[in-house]
Amino acid sequence: MSGTSLNGSLKSNSTSENSLFSLNKKVYSNLLLQKSSYYYANDEIDENNESDVPLPHGLSLNNLSTEHLPTLSRVNSHSPSPLTFKSTRDYSRLMNESTVKDSKFVFVLVGLPAVGKSAVSSQLxxxxxxxxxxxSLRCTSFNAGKVRRKMSYRNLGMRSMQLANNSSDDxxxxxxxxxxxxxxxxxxxKLxxxxxxxxxxxxxxxxxxxxxxxxxxVFSEISxxxxxIHSNFSIIPIVLQITCxxxxxxxxxxxxxxxxxxxxDKPYHYxxxxxxxxxxxxxxxxxxFSKNExxxxxxxxxxxxLxxxxxxxxIINSGLVSTTSINSRHLPANCSDKVMEMIMLAEYFVEHxxxxxxxxxxxxxxxFFSEQKQNHLKLGSLDYFSSLSAVLDENYFIELQEILEKNLGK
Ligand SMILES: Nc1ncnc2c1ncn2[C@@H]1O[C@H](COP(=O)(O)OP(=O)(O)O)[C@@H](O)[C@H]1O
Ligand SMILES: O=P(O)(O)OC[C@H]1O[C@@](CO)(OP(=O)(O)O)[C@@H](O)[C@@H]1O
Structure with missing residues (x-):
């Protein structure tokens, strides 16, 4: 981040204290006036830059088979093994032979900012x-934050960073x-x-x-x-809620x-x-997202x-808390092997x-924290710890909890 100078101290050259996501009338009116297809047609938004996350040592996902999926085999005892998806082409052929539409999948993420949704998307x-x-399935993450950032830059360029920030247009x-x-x-x-x-x-x-x-x-769009009748596929929605x-x-x-x-271009503390x-x-x-919903x-x-x-x-606290009792499944009538296999893998991913x-x-x-604690004591080292502890202190978390509870009690 540009807020960090080479000698490791936290300084910024930035004169503005605004943030990119502050609303600006021009960006917003462009959104209203121009159809989203404009942005797609002009290739303004590219979401296909998933970087591969390294696999934990000693784990090979290639070795997954139904034997390792105890919970899953109980729901699909007749599923073929080894698990194999037909390629899209095979399915298109089959589609001509029947009126049943081939399935596509949407993972609908739910979770507060900074709980790890984008990280989990890449891992999934x-x-x-x-x-x-x-x-062989083509998997893509469609991130609303990235779309916002790209569209803001496209409309305003560097000016987007110079807008005055005030709480009224946050x-x-x-x-x-x-x-x-x-x-x-x-x-x-776009998705x-x-x-x-x-x-x-x-x-x-x-x-x-x-x-x-x-x-x-989201669900009404999917249904x-x-x-x-003109849709080419049937979309299966899978909610994935991340809590931290x-x-x-x-x-x-x-x-x-x-x-x-x-x-x-912002100072770290800011x-x-x-x-x-x-x-x-x-x-x-x-x-x-609850069982009731x-x-x-x-x-x-x-x-x-439908x-x-x-x-x-x-997934709660990076998988430290078991979520089996709060996960829910409503199988479609005539559930295909393809759908069953995807669900089994989704469940395996979550449970493990x-x-x-x-x-x-x-x-x-x-x-990170042990390094930061050491740096904090060393003069001239990169000290993120001071800002983190000053802003995100015990009181902040108490307040956050109160706000959450107050909102839920409404
Ligand atoms: N489960 C996770 N696995 C790996 N990194 C994570 C995880 N959760 C959070 N992170 C780290 O925290 C950062 C912020 O998380 P992010 O996925 O962007 O949150 P969100 O999408 O919910 O706003 C990520 O860039 C990553 O460095
Ligand atoms: O519209 P919602 O559902 O709030 O999600 C999009 C927003 O989430 C955020 C929350 O911080 O995502 P991200 O951090 O991934 O960039 C914002 O950037 C983004 O505008």
């Missing part, structure tokens, strides 16, 4: 790519929810188009999707797509957030404080005569998340 893609059953303030929704809609629109045009097989909708209203919108309430994890994650494009404020705003509006969605799907199925999984990816992440968090 890596997991599916490394599995023989799914390695995109993440509750009163601007509707404005933020535009970016999510554009992202979802559905790529599935329908067979550019992608497994899409991850990477946004906080933190409000019931937003999720209703409208599934109901449309461990203070060290949250601090480490926010630290890493300060290096993204929202803050590239970025931490700004993200802390963003998180508070989100907590005041957040409703976790799941049941209501299933009912609404059933009333519409049989695409619905699944919901949770800690050993697959969580433990190496936790090691990184520990190393």
């Amino acid at each position: 893609i890596q997991f599916l790519r490394n599995n023989p059953a799914t390695h 995109l993440f303030s509750p009163k601007n929810t509707e404005k933020k929704e535009k970016y999510a809609r554009i992202t979802l629109d 559905i188009k790529e599935l329908d045009s067979d550019i992608c097989d497994v899409a991850i909708f990477d946004a906080t999707n933190s409000q019931v209203q937003r999720r209703k919108f 409208s797509y599934n109901q449309d 309430d461990d203070q060290s994890f949250v601090k480490f994650n926010i630290h890493n957030k300060t290096f993204n494009e929202d803050y590239f 970025a931490i404080a700004d993200f802390a404020r963003r998180l508070k705003n989100y907590c005041s509006q957040f409703t976790p 799941f049941a209501l969605l299933v009912d609404s799907f059933d009333t519409k005569g 049989n695409s199925g619905l699944f919901a999984y949770n 998340y800690a050993s697959l990816f969580g433990s190496s992440y936790i090691e990184r968090v520990k190393d």
Whole structure:
């Protein structure tokens, strides 16, 4: 980050204290005036830059088979082994032979900012790519934050960094929810188009999707797509909720957030404080995805005569907490092997998340803090610790918890 000078002290050349996501009328009116297809057609948004996450030592996902999937085999005792997906071409051929539409998958992420949604998306893609059953599937993450950042730059360039920041035009303030929704809609629109045009097989909708209203919108878009006779595929929605309430994890994650494009010209301390404020705003509006919401969605799907199925999984504190009891599954009528195999793998990923990816992440968090504690004591070393502890202190987390509870009690 440019806020860090070469000698390691935390200085910034930036004169502006604004943030990129501050709303600007020009960006917003462009969103309203121009259709999202403009951005796609002009190749403004490229989400296909997933970097491979290294696999934990000693683990080979290639060795996955039904034998290692105790929970999963119980739901599909007749599934073929080894797990094999037909290629899209095979499925297109089969489609001509029957009226049943081939399936595509959407993982709808839910979770507060900085809980690890984008990290888990990359890991899920890596997991599916490394599995023989799914390695040929084209998996893409569609990140609403990236779309927002790219569109802001495209419209304003460096000027986007010079806008005066004031709390009244903070995109993440509750009163601007509707404005933020535009970016999510554009992202979802792109995602559905790529599935329908067979550019992608497994899409991850990477946004906080933190409000019931937003999720209703997402599911209604998916069911409208599934109901449309002109749609080429049937989309199976899989909710993946990521929760993180461990203070060290949250601090480490926010630290890493300060290096993204929202803050590239901002002082480190400013970025931490700004993200802390963003998180508070989100907590005041957040409703976790619950079993109750799941049941209501299933009912609404059933009333519409939709049989695409619905699944919901949770990863809490990097897999340290078991989520088996809160995960939910509503199988579609006539569940195909393809759908069953994907669900089995999704469940395997969630149930074994800690050993697959969580433990190496936790090691990184520990190393980070022990290094920071040492640096904090050394004169002239890179000291992130002071800002992290000053902003994200015990009181901050107490306040965050109170805001969350107050919102849930509404
Ligand atoms: N489960 C995880 N595995 C690996 N890295 C993680 C994980 N959770 C968080 N991180 C780290 O924290 C940073 C912020 O997390 P991110 O995935 O961007 O959160 P979110 O998408 O929920 O806002 C990531 O860039 C990564 O360095
Ligand atoms: O519209 P929602 O669902 O809040 O999600 C998108 C927002 O989430 C955020 C939350 O911080 O994602 P990200 O950190 O991945 O960039 C914002 O950038 C982005 O605008």
